[in-house]
Amino acid sequence: MIDTEKARKIFDRDRYAKLSGVELVEAGSGFCTARMKVDDRHLNAANVVQGGAIFTLADFAFAVASNSHGQLALAINVHISYLQAVSAGTLYAVASEVDTPKRLGVYEVIVKDEQERIIATFNGMVYRKNKKVAGL
């Protein structure tokens, strides 16, 4: 079974999440919370957080939640809606499982700021391979 400790060990190997300052807060079976403290590196030419940075935060929580059952899950598509531009503060992504895990799985991720305003909603689908997640 996954727990926050184990998840941290495994997903610590995600170099792009690390580069982006994404941290795992909590993980369990079918869910994950991650956070990202916004700083200068995340800003785009219009001085707001780049869509890719928000996506990466959400995608990381999605990856942890969808791989939490121990079977390798690959993202096959994602839909993200941006509700609010943001340029400072800490963002939180909470990923949860929409349905019981099968070959295909659907996950929902909500990205909020510290004032609980919704910054983005993210809906992702995975395809599960006949392979174990290394370390789980």
Add this chain to the structure above:
Amino acid sequence: MIDTEKARKIFDRDRYAKLSGVELVEAGSGFCTARMKVDDRHLNAANVVQGGAIFTLADFAFAVASNSHGQLALAINVHISYLQAVSAGTLYAVASEVDTPKRLGVYEVIVKDEQERIIATFNGMVYRKNKKVAGL
């Protein structure tokens, strides 16, 4: 009018694209090509390029193409499909305008590798503000 030179100057301020190693190759009215040479920083825990890195490459081309008319365009949502996992080489994102620019605009971005294999398709919508893009 936008050209590659001008676009480079403006979008050079995109710090997250820079952090991610995304480079502008060519830009014009309603289109943009960008590239990203894959290296260790882009990899996830499964040792393939993180979905967020591919998204960021595509999102950058989308931002340049949708802002190319000089009116500030904010991404409101994006759908991305991943067709092929990738772990090395250079990726190219080509963004083009689906329809003539209005208040809402739709853009399509195709991400390919050097062998012209499609890595991802990206479909994004922008909302145009009554504001100019600084520098255009």
Add this chain to the structure above:
Amino acid sequence: MIDTEKARKIFDRDRYAKLSGVELVEAGSGFCTARMKVDDRHLNAANVVQGGAIFTLADFAFAVASNSHGQLALAINVHISYLQAVSAGTLYAVASEVDTPKRLGVYEVIVKDEQERIIATFNGMVYRKNKKVAGL
């Protein structure tokens, strides 16, 4: 303020929903439940409910929920994921508001069958016009 009665009167004019056998169950501020009893007319060439029929059920609940505040809301895009094929029974769509209504609004619709299995998830965005919904 909207209520189920008023919503029924207004959305009774939706001829495509009617053709498809979609019925309004309950409506309120920012939410709606609709249902569709599956019969032969909904089936595709593979003898399962056509994706368009499931979409139409969800889209109707989305339209009612997003127009419930009295300001005309037009769908600008939708993402739907199909989790389970279905060929009989009654389907229910429950639409709810992800965030407080603004110029752009995001709605989530869950389609379930009578056994509470999730058939589809639907995520839609509207753009609000400076116009009232006739009858609200």
Add this chain to the structure above:
Amino acid sequence: MIDTEKARKIFDRDRYAKLSGVELVEAGSGFCTARMKVDDRHLNAANVVQGGAIFTLADFAFAVASNSHGQLALAINVHISYLQAVSAGTLYAVASEVDTPKRLGVYEVIVKDEQERIIATFNGMVYRKNKKVAGL
């Protein structure tokens, strides 16, 4: 191999498409054109074509194109963007294959009116079962 004749015979069993007045115009390996003459049955409460009717037209072309190789393909998700409201005339949906067919496949459908204005863009993904399409 599929051709228009064969495709018509098979997809004539799609009762929801028939109810919606969707007709197959042309089909081949990995592509399909379908059309729908707008009439009163397609209109919603705001007197424009219901989003579900446009979706159903596009979805039909998507189903034909994605099943054209003879292996049963089920839609797993779709993203649709609406660019233009419409209330009369004939709509055309052209579906094409984004990539060579594999277990997962991505299709793009463009919906236009007779004046070649883009009404909607539709991006769909299928999962292929180990089963043949009956009649192909």
